[in-house]
Amino acid sequence: MSTRTIRWSCLAAFMLAFLGCGDASDPSGDATQSVALQNTDHPAANQYATQCLSCHGGDGLGQEALEAPALTTLDPTYIARQLRHFRDGVRGGHPEDTAGSIMAAASANLDDPAIEALASYVDSLPNALPATTLSGDLAQGKDYHLNLCSACHGSNGLGNAALEAPALTGLNDWYLMAQYEKFREGIRGAHPDDRWGVQMVRLAPAISDTDILESIATYLATQPPSD
Numbered sequence: 001m002s003t004r005t006i007r008w009s010c011l012a013a014f015m016l017a018f019l020g021c022g023d024a025s026d027p028s029g030d031a032t033q034s035v036a037l038q039n040t041d042h043p044a045a046n047q048y049a050t051q052c053l054s055c056h057g058g059d060g061l062g063q064e065a066l067e068a069p070a071l072t073t074l075d076p077t078y079i080a081r082q083l084r085h086f087r088d089g090v091r092g093g094h095p096e097d098t099a100g101s102i103m104a105a106a107s108a109n110l111d112d113p114a115i116e117a118l119a120s121y122v123d124s125l126p127n128a129l130p131a132t133t134l135s136g137d138l139a140q141g142k143d144y145h146l147n148l149c150s151a152c153h154g155s156n157g158l159g160n161a162a163l164e165a166p167a168l169t170g171l172n173d174w175y176l177m178a179q180y181e182k183f184r185e186g187i188r189g190a191h192p193d194d195r196w197g198v199q200m201v202r203l204a205p206a207i208s209d210t211d212i213l214e215s216i217a218t219y220l221a222t223q224p225p226s227d
């Protein structure tokens with residue numbers, strides 16, 4: 001990290017009223033809590049630092065305490081679509097979607113060029129795996145993933161751009177479970193303009209057993225985050 005980068009991250013941390021710089025603000029030493037801003041030369045770095053970093057982290061790996069997910073393996077087309085959907089009430093507008101409403105508020109002031117620039121910035125962050133929190137059955141998870149999910153999300157879980165199905169590898173295990181349950185309950189994906197989410201709403205009843213879902217999330221959270 002260059003001196004300039006360090007100064008930048010201290011400034012960003014100061015602006016966001018964090019207690020210190022980088023990992024120093026996190027006594028547990030958990031890397032997912034890092035606040036250091038990366039790729040400071042990117043045109044959207046400043047906007048990410050002021051509007052996104054406090055929840056998603058400088059490394060884009062998210063923070064479970066805030067229900068903010070990791071973003072690093074998502075492709076920019078998917079990220080931009082989600083930001084537009086949050087902003088336009090297509091995602092996060094359901095009365096029971098507490099976490100979604102937080103993100104809807106965080107994207108309310110973004111115009112389309114800002115969304116494209118932020119998606120490009122997030123895409124520039126190195127792909128990485130967030131810390132795991134679940135301990136489901138890996139073999140069972142692999143089996144279910146290959147049979148029920150891989151046709152759209154890819155056998156390696158890295159997504160399929162042609163089908164607009166995002167990467168599941170690189171998501172937080174707790175986030176994957178929460179989103180799946182939201183699709184199943186019609187809390188995400190039920191908006192009439194959400195033609196991608198509705199695919200998940202149709203599929204989600206396939207798994208109602210929490211242990212099976214946990215095993216899929218556990219398996220995907222341990223797979224390599226890039227080819």
Ligand code: HEC
Nearest residue numbers: 051052055066067068069079082083099100102103106118
């Ligand atoms: C106050 C905290 C907060 C801030 C600030 C915030 N987010 Fe989020 N973000 C969340 C939460 C919580 C979710 C999960 C929403 C859900 O469960 O549906 C989320 C979800 C997302 C998603 C969807 C990820 C996926 O896998 O579908 C993207 C993309 C995203 N945020 C990008 C951003 C960007 C870019 C910014 C800055 C403009 C930002 N967020 C600012 C809390 C935040």
Ligand code: HEC
Nearest residue numbers: 148149152163164165166176179180196197199200203216
């Ligand atoms: C018919 C294709 C299809 C199948 C099969 C499928 N998905 Fe999806 N999935 C999608 C699409 C398309 C999206 C993007 C929805 C959107 O844009 O909001 C998605 C989104 C998701 C998300 C949200 C990711 C995020 O970052 O927020 C999760 C979690 C998910 N799928 C899990 C699964 C699991 C687990 C399985 C297998 C049990 C599965 N999917 C099977 C098409 C599919």
